[in-house]
Amino acid sequence: DQQVKQNSPSLSVQEGRISILNCDYTNSMFDYFLWYKKYPAEGPTFLISISSIKDKNEDGRFTVFLNKSAKHLSLHIVPSQPGDSAVYFCAASGGGYQKVTFGTGTKLQVIP
Amino acid sequence: DTGVSQDPRHKITKRGQNVTFRCDPISEHNRLYWYRQTLGQGPEFLTYFQNEAQLEKSRLLSDRFSAERPKGSFSTLEIQRTEQGDSAMYLCASSSVLTGIFQETQYFGPGTRLLVL
Numbered sequence: 248d249q250q251v252k253q254n255s256p257s258l259s260v261q262e263g264r265i266s267i268l269n270c271d272y273t274n275s276m277f278d279y280f281l282w283y284k285k286y287p288a289e290g291p292t293f294l295i296s297i298s299s300i301k302d303k304n305e306d307g308r309f310t311v312f313l314n315k316s317a318k319h320l321s322l323h324i325v326p327s328q329p330g331d332s333a334v335y336f337c338a339a340s341g342g343g344y345q346k347v348t349f350g351t352g353t354k355l356q357v358i359p
Numbered sequence: 360d361t362g363v364s365q366d367p368r369h370k371i372t373k374r375g376q377n378v379t380f381r382c383d384p385i386s387e388h389n390r391l392y393w394y395r396q397t398l399g400q401g402p403e404f405l406t407y408f409q410n411e412a413q414l415e416k417s418r419l420l421s422d423r424f425s426a427e428r429p430k431g432s433f434s435t436l437e438i439q440r441t442e443q444g445d446s447a448m449y450l451c452a453s454s455s456v457l458t459g460i461f462q463e464t465q466y467f468g469p470g471t472r473l474l475v476l
Contacts, residue, residue: 251401281464290363290450290467291402336401340463345390345456346415347465349401 250274251339253350261358266324268353270337273318277348278341282311282322285334285352295322299341327357361386363468365451371474372441379437380471384453391434392465393426394450395419402450402467408434409456441475448472 252271260266268282278299283291297304297311297320304311310323324331337350364383372378384391390409394402405424406416410431420426423441428434438445449472452465 279463283467288469288472290365290452290470293464293466296464338401345407345463346392346404346417347402348404351399351401 249351250277251337251348251350253335253337253353255353256351257354257356259356259358260327262329263326266322266327266331266355266357268322268324268335268337268355270320270322270350271318272320272339274339274341274348275318276341277339279339280311280313280320281338281340281347282309283336283338283349284331285336291336294335324355327355329357329359331355332357363451363453363466365449365468365471367471368469369472369474371476373476374441374443376441377437377439378441378473379435380449380451380473382434382436382451382453382468384433384451385455385466386432388453388455388466389431390454390456390463390465391428392452392454393434393436394452394467396448396450396470397446405436438473441473443475446473446475 281296282294285291313320334352338347392407393405396402408428423439448470450470451468454463454465
């Protein structure tokens with residue numbers, strides 16, 4: 248049972264344009280959402296998070312939007328840079344459980 | 360840099376051998392997690408510790424797997440009688456959690472890639 252879903256396994260974007268990565272979840276108990284970035288042969292690196300009491304959180308070029316009614320969140324990267332090319336994982340936790348549930352990842356390629 | 364460190368970074372072993380991995384969390388973090396990641400998947404939770412107490416174990420953690428955090432600092436993950444299906448990246452993460460606050464950010468180490476031949 249995949250509680251966190253990233254339905255797009257890959258995405259290609261031109262440098263300077265916006266990258267939008269999407270994530271859906273099914274567990275209504277989730278109340279904290281995170282995005283991680285992962286390069287090959289490295290561990291995931293924390294990017295940005297959002298609590299369920301908010302619908303938007305921004306950090307530099309990265310913005311996460313949360314739509315609780317649709318159980319959907321998205322990560323916007325503006326402007327996209329070649330160094331952003333990596334696998335992005337959406338993750339969620341909540342309901343009193345400390346473990347984080349990850350999606351399967353979206354591989355972003357930013358084309359120079 | 361005082362991030363999460365893991366040792367070794369790579370391990371190749373033969374089926375049936377035992378392996379042990381070590382994780383050193385960020386020094387002030389009281390929670391430590393182990394995850395496993397296979398190709399094309401996101402990290403999957405295995406177990407976690409708060410200080411030295413192991414508080415939760417996934418059903419993925421068979422009886423061949425054991426984890427310890429004896430002094431509430433570093434942790435070890437041992438796999439006994441390894442099988443080819445154990446081949447994966449083993450990730451450690453740590454976090455700092457204040458009492459009454461459940462939302463936490465976990466910071467990951469570089470992982471140990473295990474290959475069982």
